[in-house]
Amino acid sequence: xxxxxxxxxxxxxxxxxxxxxxxxxxxxxxxxxxxxxxxxxxxxxxxxxxxxxxxxxxxxxxxxxxxxxxxxxxxxxxxxxxxxxxx
Numbered sequence: 001x002x003x004x005x006x007x008x009x010x011x012x013x014x015x016x017x018x019x020x021x022x023x024x025x026x027x028x029x030x031x032x033x034x035x036x037x038x039x040x041x042x043x044x045x046x047x048x049x050x051x052x053x054x055x056x057x058x059x060x061x062x063x064x065x066x067x068x069x070x071x072x073x074x075x076x077x078x079x080x081x082x083x084x085x086x087x
Contacts, residue, residue, distance in 0.1 A: 052084060057079065
């Protein structure tokens, strides 16, 4: 885990670590980055980025993949964030 998980409940951190070693390993995926969504905007500001949208997987699939019903299911822990570079 990394600095963006600061303040996350230890039980959740433990769950994420177990998830990384079980479900993700079984599917040959690795958990390479994680963050507390509440801290994302401040983190991006350090790089002169402004957060525009932050969506959970269910929300972004409905918004961006609604035409492709077969893609509406999947891991629910993924998120998508959209940011722009400050001018």
